[in-house]
Each structure stands twice: as structure tokens, then as C-alpha cells.
Amino acid sequence: MNKPLSTLTDDEVRQIALLVETLERSTFDYLQLELGDLKVTIGKGNAPPPANAAAPGPYSAVQPAAPVASVAPASAPVSAPAAEPKLAPQPAAAQDGTVTVVAPMIGRFYAKPEPGAAPFVSVGTEVTPDSTVALIEVMKVFTAVRAGVKGVVAEICVQDEQLVEYGQVLIRIRPIE
Amino acid sequence: MTVSRVLVANRGEIAVRIIRACRALDIDTVLAVSEADRESLPARLAGRTVCIGPASAAGSYLNFRAIVAAAEGTGCDAVHPGYGFLAESPELAEACAEQGITFVGPKPDQIRRMGNKLQARALARQFGVPTLPGSEKVHSAVEAAEAAKRIGYPVLLKAAAGGGGRGMKIVAHPRDMGEMFASASAEARVAFKDDTLYLERFIANARHVEVQVLGDRFGNVIHLGERDCSLQRRHQKLIEEAPAPAITEQLRQQIRQAGVEVARDIGYENAGTVEFILDQDAGAFFFLEMNTRIQVEHPVTETITGIDLVQEQFRVARGESLRFAQHDVSFRGHAIECRINAELPREGFRPDPGTITEWCPPEGPNIRLDTHCHAGYTVPIFYDSMIAKLIVYGFDRAEAIDRMRRALEQFTIAGIGTTLPFLHFVMRDPEFAAGKVNTALVEELIARMPGVAAAGVRLAEA
Numbered sequence: 314m315n316k317p318l319s320t321l322t323d324d325e326v327r328q329i330a331l332l333v334e335t336l337e338r339s340t341f342d343y344l345q346l347e348l349g350d351l352k353v354t355i356g357k358g359n360a361p362p363p364a365n366a367a368a369p370g371p372y373s374a375v376q377p378a379a380p381v382a383s384v385a386p387a388s389a390p391v392s393a394p395a396a397e398p399k400l401a402p403q404p405a406a407a408q409d410g411t412v413t414v415v416a417p418m419i420g421r422f423y424a425k426p427e428p429g430a431a432p433f434v435s436v437g438t439e440v441t442p443d444s445t446v447a448l449i450e451v452m453k454v455f456t457a458v459r460a461g462v463k464g465v466v467a468e469i470c471v472q473d474e475q476l477v478e479y480g481q482v483l484i485r486i487r488p489i490e
Numbered sequence: 491m492t493v494s495r496v497l498v499a500n501r502g503e504i505a506v507r508i509i510r511a512c513r514a515l516d517i518d519t520v521l522a523v524s525e526a527d528r529e530s531l532p533a534r535l536a537g538r539t540v541c542i543g544p545a546s547a548a549g550s551y552l553n554f555r556a557i558v559a560a561a562e563g564t565g566c567d568a569v570h571p572g573y574g575f576l577a578e579s580p581e582l583a584e585a586c587a588e589q590g591i592t593f594v595g596p597k598p599d600q601i602r603r604m605g606n607k608l609q610a611r612a613l614a615r616q617f618g619v620p621t622l623p624g625s626e627k628v629h630s631a632v633e634a635a636e637a638a639k640r641i642g643y644p645v646l647l648k649a650a651a652g653g654g655g656r657g658m659k660i661v662a663h664p665r666d667m668g669e670m671f672a673s674a675s676a677e678a679r680v681a682f683k684d685d686t687l688y689l690e691r692f693i694a695n696a697r698h699v700e701v702q703v704l705g706d707r708f709g710n711v712i713h714l715g716e717r718d719c720s721l722q723r724r725h726q727k728l729i730e731e732a733p734a735p736a737i738t739e740q741l742r743q744q745i746r747q748a749g750v751e752v753a754r755d756i757g758y759e760n761a762g763t764v765e766f767i768l769d770q771d772a773g774a775f776f777f778l779e780m781n782t783r784i785q786v787e788h789p790v791t792e793t794i795t796g797i798d799l800v801q802e803q804f805r806v807a808r809g810e811s812l813r814f815a816q817h818d819v820s821f822r823g824h825a826i827e828c829r830i831n832a833e834l835p836r837e838g839f840r841p842d843p844g845t846i847t848e849w850c851p852p853e854g855p856n857i858r859l860d861t862h863c864h865a866g867y868t869v870p871i872f873y874d875s876m877i878a879k880l881i882v883y884g885f886d887r888a889e890a891i892d893r894m895r896r897a898l899e900q901f902t903i904a905g906i907g908t909t910l911p912f913l914h915f916v917m918r919d920p921e922f923a924a925g926k927v928n929t930a931l932v933e934e935l936i937a938r939m940p941g942v943a944a945a946g947v948r949l950a951e952a
Binding site (some may be wrong): 330331418419420421451454479480481 | 525540541542543544550555556558559560562563564585840841842843871
């Protein structure tokens with residue numbers, strides 16, 4: 314969806330809500346709709362990745378490798394990824410020119426690949442978009458967090474083995490060309 | 491086994507309700523929130539919040555690993571799942587047990603046994619509780635038609651993993667079986683990843699009566715009376731009351747006893763609800779299913795018994811025995827609950843989320859409001875449309891109806907559409923006032939309500 318939610322008219326919001334309800338009663342997993350410059354994707358938990366994955370700016374979402382939530386049971390509300398851009402963590406470039414790496418999920422932050430080993434990165438480490446900068450552990454499942462940008466680590470914002478919340482800023486990186 | 495800090499794994503009014511119960515028991519609270527709920531009322535009331543995922547429930551409120559990680563990371567020794575979301579997830583209950591966290595609810599195997607509706611039916615039969623004439627698993631439309639012939643039309647096709655009315659179809663005539671079987675199994679496959687179907691006799695003049703039970707780990711199980719939840723739309727309850735109106739005292743006692751029987755025979759722990767269908771023409775009742783959680787409509791039971799069900803959930807979860815025996819429970823007067831949803835009744839009850847610009851709830855003796863809403867709050871599009879539960883008490887049913895009618899008149903909500911006008915219409919309906927309720931009454935009332943006739947027709951076709 315290219316349009317931010319706030320520019321939708323009341324009528325458009327109502328129509329989307331109606332689509333959500335209709336979809337909920339249907340047998341389809343998701344629905345994609347394109348009306349002029351408005352693109353809507355509504356899904357029941359098995360929806361395709363939202364189009365907003367390619368968010369503007371140097372930040373790119375880290376792909377969680379861990380198995381995420383399973384099935385949506387009966388009472389599960391329908392999710393509407395289409396409206397998420399406004400709400401999802403989108404840490405744009407900070408005022409000081411750094412780019413933030415945020416937690417893709419709740420869990421425990423690990424700065425090192427194993428106890429006693431050197432940390433993945435420290436302040437001053439040069440990284441490429443694919444560099445692993447940390448691990449996040451949820452119930453013994455570890456997910457690598459990648460830098461997402463070429464640059465130099467400017468700050469590590471959390472302590473090793475600390476609980477981090479979804480969307481929490483982990484690391485700041487100063488991009489380089 | 492102590493419960494000193496609880497992770498509240500839910501949102502909305504039930505999160506507020508659970509936090510209040512914790513405060514009364516001097517238990518710390520941590521609220522698990524999605525990105526969309528960071529600024530909600532329960533987030534302000536909780537000791538702290540922890541963001542577990544994106545607005546979309548699949549990544550947050552339905553992610554049991556995120557819930558357990560949040561509980562562990564914030565030093566919680568218990569998780570309360572509320573209703574909906576993961577309330578009846580044996581996976582969450584098991585994961586909590588593995589981490590040494592108390593799950594405020596029944597044991598995982600009790601959730602699992604009652605979660606499969608076919609298995610639950612078999613258990614009820616085994617315990618000597620009547621079930622509707624029906625079938626075992628049916629694998630094809632042909633098999634279903636054979637079973638239906640034996641049971642007698644009309645029949646109800648149901649999903650074994652079911653709930654919330656999904657995968658449920660009425661088949662009135664053999665010629666419709668093929669089509670209905672296909673759509674019911676498709677619905678069940680999407681909603682539950684399990685398309686196992688079975689058949690039950692369809693009761694036209696039916697009431698939905700359910701028994702609140704409470705059990706502890708020492709094998710004590712009592713009931714806290716029954717609730718009538720016949721007023722439903724698309725299998726979603728709109729108005730509930732306790733006690734059930736217009737049934738004989740003998741039938742009432744039989745239903746309550748059957749509820750206790752089912753719960754006792756599986757050694758049920760914590761709060762649960764045993765649902766029955768009451769065939770008004772035959773004067774008989776049948777086991778429908780058991781819900782292994784606190785229910786939306788629990789306040790009507792609290793109102794007529796004076797027992798705080800959520801507090802009792804915590805007490806039994808932390809290993810205490812029930813504080814009262816059956817003969818200690820007394821019932822007083824009548825309670826009614828209206829669910830207020832962000833929906834437009836005159837436009838086919840379509841959801842109408844948005845920002846509440848004005849919120850002026852009724853006040854006065856014997857009026858209770860369970861809600862997370864306030865002026866300025868934006869009802870998100872991601873979740874359920876329920877925004878409040880209005881509960882009233884009266885010394886008898888007539889007084890309760892009268893009080894509810896006035897309370898609804900005093901309730902002002904602006905900025906979003908609500909079901910208030912429809913609820914008010916029901917409270918003035920002579921059939922409802924006479925206690926002539928059944929599961930078809932809401933559709934009839936929708937058709938009769940001024941300005942909704944056209945929408946009502948559309949609804950019937952949907």
C-alpha cells in the first residue's frame with residue numbers, strides 16, 4: 314500500500330473493514346486488491362508477506378528464520394497487514410545519520426555466538442547488509458539479526474542476554490558508501 | 491506454587507478485568523501488547539508492558555513462543571490467557587508448564603480433550619450426559635447423507651476442531667448435502683487446519699444454556715449456576731443472562747447437575763463452561779461442548795452469585811482449594827449483559843472501527859461496565875469489534891430489563907457506529923420480555939427493527 318493510512322477517506326476505511334469481515338467468512342486465505350494507487354492485502358494469518366517489506370530508507374526488515382505463530386484458531390481476529398506501515402517498527406535513519414537495527418521479535422538478545430566467544434560486532438566494526446550482528450533466542454530457537462546496511466557500528470543499545478521487545482532498537486549503524 | 495507476577499496475554503476489556511483482579515490479590519502484572527496496543531487502557535493500568543509483536547495477531551497474541559519469552563524475560567511466574575487468542579491452546583499451557591510457569595486455566599490434556607468436539611461428545615456420553623443424535627467422523631458427502639438419513643433432517647454439519655460457528659452448516663434437505671459438505675469442510679480447513687466433520691440433529695426451537703463450573707486440583711468441582719446465551723447472530727452471542735428464564739426448576743437443576751458431572755469426571759481444574767442445547771419443543775437438553783477458559787459473559791454469573799470468577803481462577807491456579815462448597819453458593823436476582831460492538835446494525839452489522847470522539851457511559855446502582863474504551867481511543871481494525879460489556883442487576887428479570895433499557899438510553903458513544911440501537915430495540919421487545927427466547931430470535935428482531943429490514947435480508951443470504 315503506497316498511501317499512508319491517515320490519507321484514507323472514512324469511506325475507504327469502511328470498505329476495507331467490510332472486506333475484512335467478508336474475508337473472515339470466506340474460505341480464502343488472503344485477498345489482494347488494487348484500486349488506482351491504493352493496494353490492499355488482507356489475510357488470515359497465511360497471507361503473503363506484505364508489500365511494505367520493501368520500506369523506504371536503508372533499513373530493511375530482517376527475515377526471521379524461526380518458526381513463527383502457527384494456525385489462527387476460530388476466534389482469531391483477521392489481520393490486515395495492509396494497514397501496518399503506520400504501526401510496524403520503521404526506525405528510519407536517526408537524526409545523527411545512523412541507521413537502527415531493531416528486534417524482529419521478542420526474545421533474549423545475544424551479542425556473542427556462544428559464551429566466552431568474541432561478540433559479533435563492537436563499536437567500530439565494519440558491517441555489510443548480510444553481517445550477523447546478534448542473535449535473538451525465543452524458547453531455544455535462535456534467529457540471526459542482520460545489519461541490513463553497509464556501515465560502521467556506532468552504538469550497541471542493549472546488554473548481552475537482555476530481554477528485548479519486538480521493535481526495540483538494538484544497534485545503531487553509521488552507513489558508508 | 492506461588493503466583494506473584496502475572497503476564498496478561500490478552501487485550502481489551504478482559505485485560506483490564508484481569509489486571510483489576512490481580513490488584514485485588516496483590517499480584518504484579520505485566521501486559522503483553524502488540525504494537526497497536528502500546529497506548530491502550532490496560533497498558534496504562536498494568537505494572538509494565540512488553541511488546542510481543544506486530545499489530546497482526548498472528549505475530550503477537552497468537553504466538554505462544556513470544557508469550558512464554560515475555561513471561562520468562564519479565565520474571566512472571568504465571569500467565570493468564572483471558573478468552574479468545576490462546577486461551578484454549580494446549581501448546582501454550584504445555585510450554586508454560588515446561589518453563590515452570592503457572593498457566594491460569596485447566597491442564598493441557600483437559601484443554602485438548604475438550605478442544606476436539608467429537609471427543610468431547612464421546613466423553614459426555616460416557617459420563618451419562620445426553621448428547622444430540624449424531625454421527626462419528628464423516629469422510630464424504632455420501633457418507634454424510636447416509637448418516638443424515640439415520641439422524642433425520644434437518645441436520646447440522648460441524649467441524650470437529652470447531653468453534654465460533656465456523657465450519658458449521660445447516661442442511662435442510664438431502665439435495666443440499668453435497669454443496670454444504672464442501673463448503674463446511676473448506677471453512678474448517680481454513681479456520682482450524684482440520685476438515686474433520688460430523689453431524690448432529692439440528693434443533694429449530696433451541697436455546698443455548700451453559701453451566702459455569704469451577705474446580706480445584708483436589709477434585710472439588712462446583713457449579714455457579716447457568717446462563718442463557720440464546721441471543722446470537724452468526725453464532726456470536728449478543729445478550730446473555732442469568733439465571734436462564736422460563737424453564738422449570740427441575741430442568742434447571744438437571745442442567746446444572748449435568749454440567750458438574752462432565753467437569754468432575756475429567757477432574758477439571760479452574761473455571762470452565764459446559765454448554766448445552768435446550769430443545770424447547772421436547773423439553774430435553776443435550777451436551778454441546780465445554781469451553782476450557784473464562785468466558786466473555788462471566789459477569790452475569792458474578793452478579794448473581796457475588797463471586798469474583800477471575801480472582802477464584804488465580805486462587806485455584808496457585809494451589810488453593812475452593813473456598814466454598816456447593817451449598818455455600820447462593821443465587822440472588824437476575825443479571826443481563828449486553829455486548830456493545832463497533833458495528834452498524836442498520837448496515838448488516840458491518841464493523842465500524844475508528845476514533846471514539848465522545849464516550850459517556852451510564853452510571854448508577856447495579857450497573858457495571860467492563861471496557862477498555864474512552865473518548866479519544868481509536869478502535870483498531872485488527873481485532874474483535876467488541877468495545878464494552880454493559881451488565882445490570884435487578885431483583886427479578888423485569889427489573890433487570892428495565893434497568894438495561896434505561897442504561898442503554900444513557901449511553902452516548904460518538905465517532906463510531908455501535909450496536910446500542912439494536913440492543914435497545916431488543917430490551918423493548920415483548921417476546922424477549924416474556925422470556926420467549928431462542929437462537930433464531932435475533933434474526934427475527936433484526937428483520938423487525940425499523941431501518942434494518944434491507945440489511946436483514948442481506949444478512950440471511952450471507
